[in-house]
Amino acid sequence: xxxxxxxxxxxxxxxxxxxxxxxxxxxxxxxxxxxxxxxxxxxxxxxxxxxxxxxxxxxxxxxxxxxxxxxxxxxxxxxxxxxxxxxxxxxxxxxxxxxxxxxxxxxxxxxxxxxxxxxxxxxxxxxxxxxxxxxxxxxxxxxxxxxxxxxxxxxxxxxxxxxxxxxxxxxxxxxxxxxxxxxxxxxxxxxxxxxxxxxxxxxxxxxxxxxxxxxxxxxxxxxxxxxxxxxxxxxxxxxxxxxxxxxxxxxxxxxxxxxxxxxxxxxxxxxxxxxxxxxxxxxxxxxxxxxxxxxxxxxxxxxxxxxxxxxxxxxxxxxxxxxxxxx
Amino acid sequence: xxxxxxxxxxxxxxxxxxxxxxxxxxxxxxxxxxxxxxxxxxxxxxxxxxxxxxxxxxxxxxxxxxxxxxxxxxxxxxxxxxxxxxxxxxxxxxxxxxxxxxxxxxxxxxxxxxxxxxxxxxxxxxxxxxxxxxxxxxxxxxxxxxxxxxxxxxxxxxxxxxxxxxxxxxxxxxxxxxx
Numbered sequence: 001x002x003x004x005x006x007x008x009x010x011x012x013x014x015x016x017x018x019x020x021x022x023x024x025x026x027x028x029x030x031x032x033x034x035x036x037x038x039x040x041x042x043x044x045x046x047x048x049x050x051x052x053x054x055x056x057x058x059x060x061x062x063x064x065x066x067x068x069x070x071x072x073x074x075x076x077x078x079x080x081x082x083x084x085x086x087x088x089x090x091x092x093x094x095x096x097x098x099x100x101x102x103x104x105x106x107x108x109x110x111x112x113x114x115x116x117x118x119x120x121x122x123x124x125x126x127x128x129x130x131x132x133x134x135x136x137x138x139x140x141x142x143x144x145x146x147x148x149x150x151x152x153x154x155x156x157x158x159x160x161x162x163x164x165x166x167x168x169x170x171x172x173x174x175x176x177x178x179x180x181x182x183x184x185x186x187x188x189x190x191x192x193x194x195x196x197x198x199x200x201x202x203x204x205x206x207x208x209x210x211x212x213x214x215x216x217x218x219x220x221x222x223x224x225x226x227x228x229x230x231x232x233x234x235x236x237x238x239x240x241x242x243x244x245x246x247x248x249x250x251x252x253x254x255x256x257x258x259x260x261x262x263x264x265x266x267x268x269x270x271x272x273x274x275x276x277x278x279x280x281x282x283x284x285x286x287x288x289x290x291x292x293x294x295x296x297x298x299x300x301x302x303x304x305x306x307x308x309x310x311x312x313x314x315x316x317x318x319x320x321x322x323x324x325x326x327x
Numbered sequence: 328x329x330x331x332x333x334x335x336x337x338x339x340x341x342x343x344x345x346x347x348x349x350x351x352x353x354x355x356x357x358x359x360x361x362x363x364x365x366x367x368x369x370x371x372x373x374x375x376x377x378x379x380x381x382x383x384x385x386x387x388x389x390x391x392x393x394x395x396x397x398x399x400x401x402x403x404x405x406x407x408x409x410x411x412x413x414x415x416x417x418x419x420x421x422x423x424x425x426x427x428x429x430x431x432x433x434x435x436x437x438x439x440x441x442x443x444x445x446x447x448x449x450x451x452x453x454x455x456x457x458x459x460x461x462x463x464x465x466x467x468x469x470x471x472x473x474x475x476x477x478x479x480x481x482x483x484x485x486x487x488x489x490x491x492x493x494x495x496x497x498x499x500x501x502x503x504x505x506x
Contacts, residue, residue, distance in 0.1 A: 005331035006351045006397045028398065035354075035393045036375055047331075048351075050398055076387070080453040082463035089461050096456040100481025101445055102378060105387045106394070224462070236456065236480035 002044040010053050012211060016181050020209045022047045027211060029072060029111035032103045037116060041125050042132060052108070056213055059084060065219030068177075071110030071212045075099070075165065078109050088217055090226035090245045094168035097230040100237050110212035113166055113176065113192070114204065117159035117264075118239050120144065130156045131200040141300065147241060150297045150306045152263040157200030158300060161193065161265050162239050168228055170266035171245040171258035172221040178210040185210070193265030200264070223247035223256065225324065229317050230260070231309060242309045248321040253279040255318070257293075262310055269293045272314060281322055283315075290314035336400045340365065341409025349396050356380045358396035359406060367407035367436045371483070378482035381437035381444075382406045388444025390481075407436035410443065418502035419443060419495070428495035430486035438482045442496050443503065445478045446470075450504045470500055 005022075009015035019025040026045040028034060029052060037043040056070040059081045067087065069078050078084055079095035095104065098112075121127040121139040128137035140148055141158050148158040166189070174189045187205055194205050206212070226247035232238040243260035255276045257269035272289035279285065290311040297307045338345045338355075340363060347362045356373070359365045359382070368391055371379030375393040382391045383405040391399075411417055419442050422428065429435040449470050454461040457477040458468040468474055475493045484492065 001352045003332040004351055006395070028395075031395060031398065032375055032390075032393050035395060039374065048395075052398075076448070076453070080448075080451070085454065085461045085463050092454065092461045093456070096454065096458075096461070100378065101448065101478055102381055102388050102390045102441065102481045103375060103393075105444070106389050236477050 001038050001041070002046075004038075004045055005047040006050065007047065008050045008053050012054055012056070012179050012213065013181075015049050015051055015054060015211055016179060016209060018047070018049045019211070020181055025049060027051045029108035030074070030103075030106035032099070032107045033111065033115045037123070040123060042116075042123060051110075051211065056110075062216060062219060065222060066217045068214050068216045069109050070214050072108045075104040075107045075109060075112060076101070078165075079104065087222045087224060088168070088172055088226065089224065090171065090228040090247065091165065091168040091217070093228035094164040094230075094243075094245055097228060097240075097243070098164035109165065109215055112163055113169075113212065113215070115162055116203075118162045119148065119159035122159060131159060131203075134199070134201045144302070145300045146302045147239070147261070148300060148303055149263045150299045150303055150310070151259075151267055152195060152265070153298070154196045154198065154200070156198050157196050157264065159200070159264060160261055161263065163266070164228070164230060164240060164243060164260060167243055167258045167260035167266040168226075168245040169215065169217075170268050171226070171247065171256040172217050172223070173256075175216045175218070176206075176212055177214040177216060178206055178212050180207050180210045182207075184213075186216075189266070190268060196264045221256070225321065226256070227317055227321060229313060231313060242306055242313055244310075244313050244317050246314075246317045246321060248276070248281075248318055248325070250281055250322055250325040253277045253281060255289075257314065259293075259310055259314075262297075262306060269314065271296070276318075281318075283319065286315045286318040286322075287311075289318070334397070336397055338363070338396065338399060338404065339402065340404045341406060342403075347396070351395065351397050353396045354392050355382070355394040355396045355399045355404070356391035358399075359391060359404075362396075365406050365408050368440075369433055369436060371434065371437075376483075377434070377437075378441055379434050379437040381441045381482065383440055383444055386444070386447065388441050405440070407440060410439060417443075418499040419446075422495040422499040423492070426495040426498060427491045428488060429484075429492070430488050434482060434484045434486075438479070438484070438492060441479060441482045442499070445475075446496075446500055446503045449474070449478065449500075470497065472497065
């Protein structure tokens with residue numbers, strides 16, 4: 001590991017200044033991903049600015065009936081919060097489906113959004129990876145890619161985003177709030193992760209040096225019956241093969257659907273949502289919605305199973321939501 | 328700090344204050360094992376994947392291999408060396424011994440610290456990924472084998488002592504939480 005300086009910030013402005021001042025300075029939250037990547041040399045910051053002592057912790061009420069989750073709130077605290085569980089159960093379920101009890105106690109929700117892909121080639125500095133070293137190529141597309149993207153990838157990178165939490169955030173139209181030395185800003189989650197294109201190294205739309213301060217869940221997205229379901233290669237403590245966060249209003253056909261494990265970002269299934277709005281909500285309609293979303297899929301030679309899996313998962317969860325709906 | 332990349336830190340471990348000169352790269356695990364001599368916390372993977380290094384930070388279980396020692400300054404750290412009272416095993420330790428909750432023992436200190444943290448989380452009403460209904464208005468999830476397996480999934484046991492670990496955790500649960 002490269003040597004680094006360590007500073008604790010207690011004011012947001014100090015944190016911003018400390019990161020702006022130094023080449024290669026990084027914010028440190030729980031460190032569950034960053035410290036791991038520093039050990040392998042994928043990350044080599046010259047300075048870490050510890051943000052866990054900033055006044056950004058906790059869940060508070062928003063004026064619109066939604067919730068605002070402070071950026072340094074741990075994954076555990078967010079998942080256990082009674083109002084998160086009551087209003088956005090799929091978010092609580094998504095967080096609980098990720099990592100382990102120990103890691104959720106450490107990881108922050110701001111850091112969760114910023115976690116890097118678990119592509120094995122990204123994690124290995126001896127391999128070609130356009131995300132880690134732009135222009136070096138992508139070893140995954142011709143290599144081991146059974147858990148890589150089937151939607152929205154490019155020939156430069158087929159890595160998936162690893163977060164479960166962000167999938168539920170995408171379904172709920174969460175808004176990321178951040179601070180910079182030039183003032184605050186916000187990004188809807190739909191715009192937070194740019195398309196891969198030819199810049200897989202550009203993973204978020206945050207301005208340089210920006211610090212995530214909170215994630216807002218809109219009151220209009222309160223979904224007490226929402227559901228997160230995750231398919232993985234073992235029963236617990238594994239990244240998603242394919243996952244889904246969903247809610248369905250059986251009276252109107254209004255749905256919120258986001259997929260995980262299929263793309264470089266949480267994949268909002270707007271095509272499927274559009275088909276559902278045309279109603280009626282029959283089994284055929286659910287299949288048509290899933291087919292509409294997956295019609296854009298472009299699987300690699302080794303991960304075509306994900307297309308079938310995603311289609312089946314959409315149908316299964318919509319069926320479950322319809323069956324559980326009050327008469 | 329002596330310079331930008333090294334410095335003296337103060338760690339509170341098992342109610343004792345330790346002053347250590349550390350390189351900022353030092354993990355809490357290495358500070359405990361090499362700096363303080365508490366070798367009960369084990370280095371399995373050193374990548375946050377196996378749980379053998381689990382300790383409690385301010386009462387919450389964390390992996391000490393991904394915690395920087397400098398970042399742990401100010402926290403109350405409890406390791407396996409501090410889990411028992413005055414020479415008497417606490418219930419979770421006693422039940423691991425009684426019910427063979429281990430074979431080689433390498434993962435055991437992490438399993439025990441994790442179990443203590445996990446039982447507190449369950450007692451606080453936290454749901455898990457196998458809890459049928461996470462709503463706060465639903466009944467709190469009863470601690471059964473499925474809940475224990477899910478909540479302890481961050482602790483690997485290469486000997487495969489899981490069935491006995493689950494039995495030991497369930498057997499100790501009520502006593503542990505009653506304290």
